[in-house]
Amino acid sequence: MNLYDIKSPADIKDMSIDELNELAAQIRRFLIESISHTGGHLASNLGVVELTIALDYVFNTPCDKVFFDVGHQSYTHKILTGRASQFPTLRQYNGLSGFQKRSESIHDVWEAGHSSTSLSAALGMAVARDLNHDDYAVVPVIGDGSMGSGMAFEALNEIGYEKRKMVIVFNDNNMSISRNVGAMTYNFARLRASDGYNNFKDSLKENLNRNEFGRGIYRSLKNMKNSIKENIVDTGIFGQFNLEYMGPVDGHNIHDLIQVLNVAKKYDGPVVVHVITKKGKGYLPCENDHEGKWHGVGPFNPDTGKPLHDVPAGWVPWGRLFSDTVCDLADSDDRIVAITPAMIQGSFLQRFFARHPDRAFDCGIAEEHAATFAAGLAISGKRPYLAIYSSFLQRAYDQINHDICRMDLPVVIGIDHAGLVGSDGETHHGIYDISILKSLPHLIYAQGKDAPESRALIRLAFGQNHPFAIRYPKGVVKEEKQENVPPIAIGSWTSFSATDHDKAWVLTYGTSVDVIFDKLRVNQIPATVVNCRFFNPMDEDMLQKIADSHLPVLVYETDMKAGGLGESIIAWFVDHDLDVHIEQMGIGDVYVPQGAETRLRHDLGIDLNAFLDRLNKLL
Numbered sequence: 001m002n003l004y005d006i007k008s009p010a011d012i013k014d015m016s017i018d019e020l021n022e023l024a025a026q027i028r029r030f031l032i033e034s035i036s037h038t039g040g041h042l043a044s045n046l047g048v049v050e051l052t053i054a055l056d057y058v059f060n061t062p063c064d065k066v067f068f069d070v071g072h073q074s075y076t077h078k079i080l081t082g083r084a085s086q087f088p089t090l091r092q093y094n095g096l097s098g099f100q101k102r103s104e105s106i107h108d109v110w111e112a113g114h115s116s117t118s119l120s121a122a123l124g125m126a127v128a129r130d131l132n133h134d135d136y137a138v139v140p141v142i143g144d145g146s147m148g149s150g151m152a153f154e155a156l157n158e159i160g161y162e163k164r165k166m167v168i169v170f171n172d173n174n175m176s177i178s179r180n181v182g183a184m185t186y187n188f189a190r191l192r193a194s195d196g197y198n199n200f201k202d203s204l205k206e207n208l209n210r211n212e213f214g215r216g217i218y219r220s221l222k223n224m225k226n227s228i229k230e231n232i233v234d235t236g237i238f239g240q241f242n243l244e245y246m247g248p249v250d251g252h253n254i255h256d257l258i259q260v261l262n263v264a265k266k267y268d269g270p271v272v273v274h275v276i277t278k279k280g281k282g283y284l285p286c287e288n289d290h291e292g293k294w295h296g297v298g299p300f301n302p303d304t305g306k307p308l309h310d311v312p313a314g315w316v317p318w319g320r321l322f323s324d325t326v327c328d329l330a331d332s333d334d335r336i337v338a339i340t341p342a343m344i345q346g347s348f349l350q351r352f353f354a355r356h357p358d359r360a361f362d363c364g365i366a367e368e369h370a371a372t373f374a375a376g377l378a379i380s381g382k383r384p385y386l387a388i389y390s391s392f393l394q395r396a397y398d399q400i401n402h403d404i405c406r407m408d409l410p411v412v413i414g415i416d417h418a419g420l421v422g423s424d425g426e427t428h429h430g431i432y433d434i435s436i437l438k439s440l441p442h443l444i445y446a447q448g449k450d451a452p453e454s455r456a457l458i459r460l461a462f463g464q465n466h467p468f469a470i471r472y473p474k475g476v477v478k479e480e481k482q483e484n485v486p487p488i489a490i491g492s493w494t495s496f497s498a499t500d501h502d503k504a505w506v507l508t509y510g511t512s513v514d515v516i517f518d519k520l521r522v523n524q525i526p527a528t529v530v531n532c533r534f535f536n537p538m539d540e541d542m543l544q545k546i547a548d549s550h551l552p553v554l555v556y557e558t559d560m561k562a563g564g565l566g567e568s569i570i571a572w573f574v575d576h577d578l579d580v581h582i583e584q585m586g587i588g589d590v591y592v593p594q595g596a597e598t599r600l601r602h603d604l605g606i607d608l609n610a611f612l613d614r615l616n617k618l619l
């Protein structure tokens with residue numbers, strides 16, 4: 001079958017198992033070829049090809065609510081719901097989303113991007129169904145990495161209590177982005193090694209062999225509980241949560257998957273179907289990867305597995321700059337401990353983990369726990385470094401407030417992927433952290449404009465005794481080794497005059513500082529650029545000097561305007577009764593879609609041209 005001809009799962013319902021297997025092989029070839037051009041979450045998607053075929057074969061979306069946790073592994077579902085032709089646009093501006101998207105298809109019934117929301121959402125859907133006296137299946141598909149998160153546990157706790165009908169498909173590949181961690185993995189490993197599904201299959205076969213097909217399934221269902229009790233010693237953590245358990249099932253055997261899903265579908269309560277898959281199945285470089293290099297990839301050569309775009313010589317990923325600097329500091333300060341919530345690869349912490357294994361902690365997808373764990377270390381005399389993506393930090397807001405800042409504990413937080421992130425889109429843009437963290441007392445909060453200043457800020461952070469957050473963007477930075485950055489006083493800003501007759505102030509931060517200053521200097525546009533490298537505390541002497549100059553001010557931000565630096569500056573002028581003409585640029589009240597950063601900035605009215613227009617009007 002031509003993948004481009006598939007319009008909905010109805011098109012595969014009459015296929016034989018052999019045909020479905022051929023379809024799986026075709027989809028795998030398609031995914032490897034297509035993602036080699038666009039980039040995307042290759043390994044996770046290769047792992048669930050058969051599982052998704054079986055799900056879309058057994059259930060009837062959109063009536064049945066089949067959906068994927070995180071959603072990064074929903075590519076086969078996209079193909080089976082008529083979207084194969086859109087893959088060349090994957091994760092691009094106006095293109096196919098890398099996650100499920102309701103605006104893309106009626107077959108996408110839930111959206112995410114952040115992990116471990118599926119079980120709570122499923123319970124909501126199941127309760128609503130029952131209150132409406134409706135009848136449809138609710139089928140969340142959740143991976144072992146996402147299952148380890150607190151939110152998933154909170155949901156399981158209520159699901160096992162509410163006992164609403166749903167099929168929880170537990171996709172266990174023993175991998176999060178890198179190797180999965182946590183005590184739960186022992187529990188899953190025990191289940192993986194058990195013979196539960198084979199016992200169940202035998203009992204099903206027995207009933208079917210007695211030529212009681214219609215009643216066979218019913219009898220198996222009825223007996224499932226007993227069969228589990230008699231034959232399966234271990235229903236794992238799921239049994240403890242009062243849930244029925246079926247598994248483990250070979251997640252690459254379409255026949256078995258269809259059989260078990262058909263049975264689970266009829267069960268009148270919550271049942272977990274434990275499916276064992278191989279992350280990266282069918283493409284050796286992915287199958288052999290245990291570090292997570294193939295979890296999310298850029299364009300690559302499918303024959304060699306080599307990336308098409310390397311980091312340019314003389315540049316370094318921002319994450320590596322931060323993690324390596326902390327790693328070097330940890331060489332001579334054994335109080336320094338590194339923590340990551342499941343992002344060793346993304347945050348470039350491999351070197352720290354190799355060099356200081358006893359002081360490096362991957363705590364799984366558990367941002368809340370990671371922050372309070374850091375607080376516990378800090379209150380006990382350690383100097384924790386918490387590396388966390390800006391958008392995932394949102395999960396840990398209360399812990400950063402209640403446990404770190406309130407007790408004024410010296411945790412250093414490296415806020416990765418701050419700002420627009422491009423292809424992951426609206427769930428992942430790191431544009432809210434300034435708005436949510438700026439108001440926290442005790443927190444020293446900064447962003448360096450370049451590599452040397454960022455390194456100096458990291459050293460400063462570890463040399464003082466308060467919570468200290470430093471944000472940095474996704475992407476790469478020029479690897480300037482220059483270390484003669486003058487000592488940085490906490491809360492100090494710096495300024496650069498473009499001409500000797502400047503007529504305005506431009507207040508900005510991060511990489512915008514040099515970009516804007518170069519533009520003004522080259523074009524002799526008379527404005528002074530202020531590097532507002534601390535959001536908290538702000539440089540009050542500089543603010544007073546700006547007010548005293550009676551020149552207009554333009555605050556330029558590439559993060560959310562609401563709650564951003566500009567609003568704090570305006571409030572400071574108002575509080576000090578200073579009459580300053582001040583204007584603000586930043587991201588307005590919208591969710592920002594996926595796309596190249598330059599394109600997004602253009603649409604948001606915050607690109608360099610928009611900035612120059614606005615500044616020229618001020619001059």
Ligand SMILES: Cc1ncc(C[n+]2csc(CCOP(=O)(O)OP(=O)(O)O)c2C)c(N)n1
Nearest residue numbers: 044113114115143144145146175176177342
């Ligand atoms: C709250 C949150 N933290 C971190 C991430 C980054 N992340 C995306 S997928 C993933 C691993 C998920 O593992 P699993 O659920 O087992 O899925 P798999 O990729 O193995 O299929 C992580 C850590 C995220 N999306 N959301």
Ligand SMILES: CC(=O)[C@@H](O)[C@H](O)COP(=O)(O)O
Nearest residue numbers: 070072113295296346424474
């Ligand atoms: C799905 C998810 O949340 C992660 O895989 C994320 O896409 C990682 O982003 P980077 O590839 O930018 O590290």
Ligand SMILES: [Mg+2]
Nearest residue numbers: 143144145175
């Ligand atoms: Mg997994």
